Amino acid sequence: MSKLLRRILKISVWPAVLMIAGKLFGIIIANIVYKLDFFIDNQIQGIFSIQLYYTDSNTTILVNSISNLFMIIVLAIPTIYFIIKTSIYQTTFQNPRTIVKITKLNIMNWITKDDTSFLLIFIWCSFLLVTSLIVIAQTIQGINYSWIGILAGALAIFSIWGTIKTYELEIDKIYPREKELY
């Protein structure tokens, strides 16, 4: 098995687990906070044998929206962190003022070690994109609050931009831009 494939597998486990955990945690929190009665049926038609359901649509939308929000947040926070960290790390090579700012903000540990690779960001962004697409689809179906759908859309765009930006930074390492060297 190639090292690359092994690394991809290793990186993919965390976002996959967090995606499910975020959704599940959101459902549990919504049920506890709003003291909701939920039901489980095992005779639903389709590919799934077990389905969680509520008896009125307002509650369904509320629980689905809260759980989707939790799911997006748990995936978005690390992804944004990785993108910002990589971006700052690369900028410090080109702009000494960035180091001053980082020192003032007391986040020097962000640039002391380059442990955030393009692969890591690409996988986390992929999971964030998949999650955002699910949320957007559910918003279109009318089973999710529209503002959460808009947030998911913005995060989807951000994750695509983040991936491209990181790719550019990685490419710059191999083929530095001529105008910046001469």
Place this chain on the structure above:
Amino acid sequence: MAKQNLLPQIFEPLAIAALLALFIIPTLTVINLSPITQELKESNVLGVTDSTQNIVVRKVGGIHDIFQNETLEKQDETEYIYSTNIMKREGKKAYSKPIITIKNTGTTKSTLSFYGYTDSTTKSSYSLKIDKNSYNLTDTSKIQLKPGEEKVIYLYTESQSSILFNEKLNIIIYL
């Protein structure tokens, strides 16, 4: 001749399948975890038309700060019990919520009667509001439904003093 290690070649397709599974399984799980709206068959939703009564009784549901954990259960063919937890609340304030819809799907006039009680002895007054009429729950009240008529029943409560604990209210509906 040196032995060729075949293990990487065997594990590579499996690893690719595992990687795909890592994307597909969470996606399907999340879609499956998304709740849906469905009516209960045996309890809480009594929307099945009864051949003798032709009365459809449904819980309105929804979220309310004061009226929580609503249930609607069928006791027998002619009796249903609606119950809710009424949370602690401020005095001199009135609270109201639509709780049940009733519909006469038959071709003849139907009469319903109801009666309510709580598990405590506070001085709160509980009543049902149907259209412009108010029915005190401590007395057995009767309403009539014309053929095809549908009414929304509102639960209404007010108290002169603050109630600082939860109460359970039960309403018995006789068809």
